[in-house]
Amino acid sequence: MIIGVPREIKNGETRVSMTPNLCRRLVAMRKRVLIERDAGRSAGFLDREYEQAGAEIAADPDDVWGAADLVLKVKEPLEGEFERMREGQTLFTYLHLAAAPALGQALKRKRVLGIAYETVEAADGSLPLLKPMSQIAGRLAVQVGAYFLQSQNGGSGVLLGGIPGTSPGRVVILGAGNSGAHACRMATGMGAHVTVLDVDSRKLDALDAEYHGRIVTLVSNPANVERALAESDLLIGAVLIPAARAPIVATRDMVGAMRDGGVVVDIAIDQGGCIETIHPTSHEEPTYVVQGVVHYAVPNMPAMVGRTSTIALTQATEPFVVALADKGVERALAEHPGLARGVNTRDGSIVHPQVAAVLGG
Ligand SMILES: NC(=O)c1ccc[n+]([C@@H]2O[C@H](COP(=O)([O-])OP(=O)(O)OC[C@H]3O[C@@H](n4cnc5c(N)ncnc54)[C@H](O)[C@@H]3O)[C@@H](O)[C@H]2O)c1
Structure with a gap:
């Protein structure tokens, strides 16, 4: 061969x-x-x-x-x-x-x-060849989000962790799987206020147990996504329905409710994206702005490392x-x-x- x-x-x-x-x-x-x-x-x-x-x-x-x-x-x-x-x-x-x-x-x-x-698939039905790249993309999503929140990069000028006496940035993560869980780890590590939404309650249970109340977990439905996104700084799309096109979880109106200069990073763009206002971008031109929100959707994020x-x-x-x-x-x-x-x-x-x-x- x-x-x-x-x-x-x-x-x-x-x-x-x-x-x-x-x-x-x-x-x-x-x-x-x-x-x-x-x-x-x-x-x-x-x-x-x-x-x-x-x-x-x-x-x-x-x-x-x-x-x-x-x-x-x-x-x-x-x-x-x-x-x-x-x-x-x-x-x-x-x-x-x-x-x-x-x-x-x-x-x-x-x-x-x-x-x-x-x-x-692995014997337990998980996706072993997607997992490592999703973990990397999840971690990178927070780095990228923090970078584009900087004023000189088009963002609102919010420091995700804040400092004592100021409010931390608000990060919303759609999907608590491989990429979402690793985004959560990075965002909490930076000291951000983190909300994670998923349709699978077992994923939320696991994160809740891991973070002992330091994050908010919510069932993913339109009302909860809308509430979480209002006044948020960084939205990370990390949902997957295996082999299918990603469902639209955050609508145009919900994105519009984010703070001006907020940032959207849609990791799920390789399956079409889970945010209504998203389209694919590239490492050369990684972002565009819709409704005052910076959008990032590079389908091969792990190439950064x-x-x-x-x-x-x-x-x-x-x-x-x-x-x-x-x-x-x-x-x-x-x-x-x-x-x-x-x-x-x-x-x-x-x-x-x-x-x-x-x-x-
Ligand atoms: N852009 C990149 O460079 C890059 C790199 C790696 C992976 N990815 C992509 O990231 C996506 C996520 O991958 P993963 O490995 O984290 O998947 P995963 O299966 O581990 O997690 C996906 C999660 O989404 C949840 N979900 C499904 N529908 C939902 C909904 N309506 N609302 C909220 N949550 C919902 C599932 O319950 C699951 O927990 C995939 O499309 C993958 O291909 C992109």
Whole structure:
């Protein structure tokens, strides 16, 4: 089996899908590994480290895509990459097809076996390949929010933690899952006033127990979201309905009720976003203003910390990559039901039930 690692081309992306350590392990299993030149550079992994680990370096992305039986990536293929995909190939990466119908069409047309990191499941039904990036994005959301609240960056000039004698900033987090819980940890660590809303009461129970009354937890319904958002400084969108488009949880009117110069960070933008006024932004142009509120919605936030993110992501993908390489794709899928849940496209169709419900088969 030839395993190919293209350099990521999404705006501002710094992650790579394979570290030299994982490469060494695959080469020891007698697999051929082809890495595009400089694929790991922005994560601090140099070509010579991959060469020392036994990889071949390819100057041209076409050489990687053309030869690879299994293409390992981080972000979903972009339009410039659609024509490089070929029939019979397996692609293992984040796909987020519910928000990328053109990619869904391309994967069908090219009859690629598309396995999406974000729908691979662990035995308990959790999403092990989404988790580490969500944790990172959750933590970054508070850093980013604090930065854009600064006056020179277009914000209201509120310091999230305040100081003794002043009110702390008010942070509202929609969703108490992986990203929401880690946003909560950062925001409370900074001393902000934090409210977390979720539809799953078990998630709220867990946070309430962890923070001993230092945060407010609320059931997510329109009345509670509206009340929490009035006079808030930072709104973080962190909801997920697996494989589906994110539901709109905060409406335009609710965002309008935030303080002037408030900030919205919608982590869920990769599934379409959970805030009515949101649309995707990029690392190059990360924000825009609606109703006096700064909006940030970069779909690849973990790229801001490419080194940490690459190590965290590849540690999570490694057992699955090793299974695919060791057993071959079909046997690995047959023996690992959780990995099989990752299959989104096969033989020219969208086969994941929730993704098909959004895009059609
Ligand atoms: N922008 C980025 O760079 C980036 C990075 C990583 C993850 N993400 C995305 O962040 C999103 C969240 O991921 P996660 O791992 O935290 O998911 P998760 O499944 O761990 O948590 C999502 C939470 O949302 C809750 N939820 C569902 N509907 C809700 C509603 N109407 N109101 C309030 N809560 C609701 C769920 O009960 C769950 O607790 C996903 O779309 C993921 O792809 C984005």
